[in-house]
Amino acid sequence: MRKLHQIAAVCALGAAVLSGNVLAQTTAAKEETGKDIAFNRTKGNCLACHGMPTVPDAESTGLYGPPLIAMSARYPDKAKLRAQIWDATAFNPSTSMIPFGKHGVLTEQEIDKVTDFVYGL
Amino acid sequence: MNQKNIAKLLAGLAGLGIALGAATAMATPEQDRQEFIKYYTSKYPNVKVDDYVYGALAFDPDSKAQYDAIMEFPPFEADIEKGRKMWETPLKSGKKYADCLPNGGKQIAGNYPMFDEAKGKVVTLQDAINDCRVANGEEAYKLNDMKTMGVLTAYMRTLSDGMLMNIKVEGPKAMAAYEDGKKTFFSRKGQLNFACASCHVQNAGVRLRSELISPAVGHAVHWPVFRGGDNLVTLQQRYDGCFKQVRAVPPAQGSVTMNNLEYFHSSLSNGLPMKASVFRK
Numbered sequence: 001m002r003k004l005h006q007i008a009a010v011c012a013l014g015a016a017v018l019s020g021n022v023l024a025q026t027t028a029a030k031e032e033t034g035k036d037i038a039f040n041r042t043k044g045n046c047l048a049c050h051g052m053p054t055v056p057d058a059e060s061t062g063l064y065g066p067p068l069i070a071m072s073a074r075y076p077d078k079a080k081l082r083a084q085i086w087d088a089t090a091f092n093p094s095t096s097m098i099p100f101g102k103h104g105v106l107t108e109q110e111i112d113k114v115t116d117f118v119y120g121l
Numbered sequence: 122m123n124q125k126n127i128a129k130l131l132a133g134l135a136g137l138g139i140a141l142g143a144a145t146a147m148a149t150p151e152q153d154r155q156e157f158i159k160y161y162t163s164k165y166p167n168v169k170v171d172d173y174v175y176g177a178l179a180f181d182p183d184s185k186a187q188y189d190a191i192m193e194f195p196p197f198e199a200d201i202e203k204g205r206k207m208w209e210t211p212l213k214s215g216k217k218y219a220d221c222l223p224n225g226g227k228q229i230a231g232n233y234p235m236f237d238e239a240k241g242k243v244v245t246l247q248d249a250i251n252d253c254r255v256a257n258g259e260e261a262y263k264l265n266d267m268k269t270m271g272v273l274t275a276y277m278r279t280l281s282d283g284m285l286m287n288i289k290v291e292g293p294k295a296m297a298a299y300e301d302g303k304k305t306f307f308s309r310k311g312q313l314n315f316a317c318a319s320c321h322v323q324n325a326g327v328r329l330r331s332e333l334i335s336p337a338v339g340h341a342v343h344w345p346v347f348r349g350g351d352n353l354v355t356l357q358q359r360y361d362g363c364f365k366q367v368r369a370v371p372p373a374q375g376s377v378t379m380n381n382l383e384y385f386h387s388s389l390s391n392g393l394p395m396k397a398s399v400f401r402k
Contacts, residue, residue, distance in 0.1 A: 045330075047330065048329050048330045049329065060330060060331040061330070062327070062328045062329045062330045062331075062332075063327050063328045064324050064327055064328075064329060089314070094129070094130075094323075096315065096319040096320070096323055096324060098313045098314055098315075099314055103312050103313070103314055104312070105312060105313065
């Protein structure tokens with residue numbers, strides 16, 4: 001049941017973070033950052049499939065896709081990185097990555113923000 | 122399924138017809154099953170095919186140990202007992218379920234779904250139970266009602282424990298139903314654009330977030346499951362969940378699409394032992 005404890009701990013952490021956000025919003029509505037969108041399970045949920053070894057709070061990440069690291073070196077052309085996020089099936093028709101732009105899972109602005117965030121990894 | 126065939130099948134709807142033809146021309150269900158097993162075992166040579174009946178647990182000894190401990194004293198025994206009472210209560214005609222199902226309802230679950238030539242379509246075990254109810258003066262149960270059909274089958278299927286899954290696909294009409302189920306299994310759907318195969322073939326044994334993904338072989342033998350120990354889920358109810366997870370609209374339970382999917386999907390487990398019911402996370 002060690003796992004249960006871990007889950008409980010994560011939930012408690014989640015609650016703490018959430019209440020933090022709520023407090024912040026009382027002063028000024030906070031705009032979602034690229035990182036927020038990438039981490040949000042109902043938005044990018046990139047962590048479901050990708051590790052982010054340079055981001056300390058990227059926890060319990062999945063392994064469907066490769067770890068996202070050294071992205072600016074590997075994608076000198078940022079447009080290509082954005083295109084991968086917009087529709088991964090264009091590069092690999094049998095990919096299991098979600099076509100975030102093509103299927104309207106994220107808005108164009110959200111994809112821009114996520115691209116900026118991932119480019120910095 | 123070798124990597125190339127899987128890739129072709131997942132390459133999208135446009136290519137699917139061609140890919141199915143090219144990749145599996147004349148493939149019999151037994152050849153398909155062997156190809157699936159070859160695909161999984163070449164990726165995971167140390168996991169025994171017999172253990173695939175444990176689903177994702179086959180890939181995670183720690184969770185399997187927890188499962189074994191829970192299964193010593195299953196928390197869902199009261200529900201099985203409720204199902205036994207339902208099973209033994211006479212229907213309006215005075216007959217019992219055992220009187221109107223083949224072999225008194227024992228050692229038969231592994232024959233379902235089966236292709237019914239007279240009806241010209243696939244029937245599931247649930248359909249057979251409903252036919253029995255209607256023929257004996259009762260109303261059919263709703264397939265997605267876990268409190269009636271779910272609980273009844275949680276007991277009824279224990280009568281087939283140990284039987285080996287034995288799905289037969291004989292004749293052109295049965296083959297067409299099988300192929301239709303296979304097409305559903307490999308077609309991408311929903312806003313998130315997944316096929317069943319994207320997860321349960323391509324990524325079996327791989328983590329999606331913290332969730333380890335089970336292989337499709339072994340999927341169909343152990344239903345219903347009790348998720349979290351008390352939440353009863355039938356096989357098609359689970360399909361429903363997986364469709365929703367990828368933001369697709371699930372076909373109705375008991376529809377031709379769902380039944381054909383269950384037909385194809387169950388035949389992948391041919392030769393593996395039935396076991397009702399089991400604990401799942």
